[in-house]
Amino acid sequence: MINQVYRLVSPRQFEISYKDRSIQSDRVIVRPTNLSICAADQRYYTGTRGEEALSKKLPMALIHEAIGEIVYDPDGEFQPGTKVVMVPNTPIEQDEIVAENYLRSSKFRSSGYDGFMQDYVFLKRDRFVVLPENVNQHVAAFTELITIAMHSITRFERLAHSRRKTFAVWGDGNLGYITSLILKKKFQGCKVISCGKTQYKLDNFSFVDEVYNINEIPENVTFDHAFECVGGIGSQYAINQIIDHISPEGSISILGVSEYPVEINTRMVLEKGITLIGSSRSGYHDFKNTVDFLSENPDVVDYLETLIGSVNEIRCIQDVINAFEKDLSTSWGKTVMEWKI
Known part of the structure; x- marks a missing residue:
């Protein structure tokens, strides 16, 4: 069969390419239905x-946050119409120590490898997770982003000390919101503090215990562990502010991505015995844990609906461009594309 792939060939320019794919294989064929735009x-x-990265990676189909419906399973295990969330990380080897998302050999969709902007996606059986029938599809579209927070919390549980009464999260964006929400739900009775710089965003954090503007944090505020969800050059200030307030031997989980190196007050990291935990992307087990978590906690899904910034019907390439341009001017929430092209 001929599969149409919608690739970015240069900034703000998409073209359709055609790939001949055989259905006589072990791959499950999935039709994307809802896609979410990531930073x-x-x-x-x-x-x-x-320019260097663009020249190496383009042309390339974008989007690594997406759900879809199974249209064909050669083994007959899954019925057509079954809703699934697709896993963008694609490992080509296994390691008994290193997780699939940290293996340097793994491929990641929409990062040098075609993403989900295609008519059909051909997946191995460990590259998707079946969704509950009554799932909010617009929330499910950004499941991958939720798995980022879930993965970081899983790593925290394995690496940090056991005093877990108070958490702080720096970042008032989508990832900070999701991380704060999961922490509050997973650690029953814990105190969660959210810190950010934009008040109208912080107003959405109604489920946490304390909210602070980063310029107005009292000196006596302390916590056992923290999660940095800021990214960019702002992560430098966030991490150093966390170091100032965190209790000795606490852990800082770093999730924010920065294009450039940032300076960290290592003197106080040493004096306080702080553990820094880096987290990036996620794998199949994180998707499975996330889908199970959302199935067991429908109230969390209700809160996540707050992150639906806009929903855009896609029937042609111009609709894709319009959605990306709208996303650039959206200051809160996720831009979801209903894939009807």
């Missing part, structure tokens, strides 16, 4: 990723 996709779309 990383925007860096490619706008050309701010850097």
